[in-house]
Amino acid sequence: WEYACRAGTTTRFEFGEQFDGTAANMNRTRSHPLPCGSFAPNRFGLFDMHGNVLEWCSDWHSPTWYSNSPVKNPRGPESPDEDHHVLRGGGWGFPAASCSFRDRISTFMKGPSHGFRVVCEIHRQK
Template identity: 40%
Template sequence: MGENPYERDRSNPYYKLPGMAERITRPDHPATVSWNDAQEFIAALNKREGGTRYRLPTEAEWEYAARAGTSTRYSFGDDERQLDRYAWHGGDFQTGGHHPVGTKQPNPWGLHDVHGNVWEWVQDWYDADYYARSPAVDPQGPQRGTRRVVRGGTWHATATIWRTAFRRDYEPDYRGISIGLRLVRTVSSASIPINLKKEFIMTQAVVVIGPGSIGQAIARRVGAGKHVLLADLRQENADAAPRRHSSCRL
């Protein structure tokens, strides 16, 4: 915290391409970091705030929120021709880069950039066969591994990898120009506004608190009293507590 993530060395040469640094280090763009960097940031944020409320989402939590109640290839349906409305994608390394957060259409639950722009680290180790044997409800990921999962696709990818279900893996210390993060924050049921209490009974609430988005409540039946907030992390707010926006009815 208090450090620009782009002061750290990159794991590939693309950051040094002509114009790349200028294009991707603007304050309203996503910060791109390694999984280890993300854990370091989370530890510092938790220390400053007190407790252990902030963390990366599990892969299952990420996909649940990204799908937003849908079962189609994308959160907006199956028509890939609509992808331009929802995702930054298909850019080249000579002129392209990631883009300001929240400038494309959100998914049905108000989350921006779940398709494209930058990959997002999740907490889980990667195992190609894990979901063939995982628990059916709220899987927490493999107990061990050597590489971590990223989700969502990126600005320079080729066709099909922006699908909601697509997953891939990177080494935890990989720090490129196209992997960022989305934080969750655990809060107690006592902090849920009284007018929303009925809607949160026996649910886990995921509420958008990132920039450029309208906060909406997302419920999942995993047990009472455990509530999680999702946030987009931008360079400009990496040194400040995420903002919570208003919630709407489920």
């Protein structure tokens, strides 16, 4: 997730080290989520990876997983230690800390700052 968010860069955010309020919906610069595409996409063509809503990821949360997981592309445990999924990326009401923000949420919880990303693979015709 972080690699896609940073679009291959190594800075705190895909757009650099500092957040100036113009590249994403976070740090309470607006008081609600915005429609997808309200900001320019990152270098990979992905919209709204920083801020807007916390992304509910398919990875189960485990308090010890990252200390023992592979460094490259950790996918989370196969089954839950507890009934929580991983949240990534911050949201409109959260401080602009970095794209490495992560949290957990119960599978039964919902809120105005939570969302998920729908992905559809597109095949080019030859």
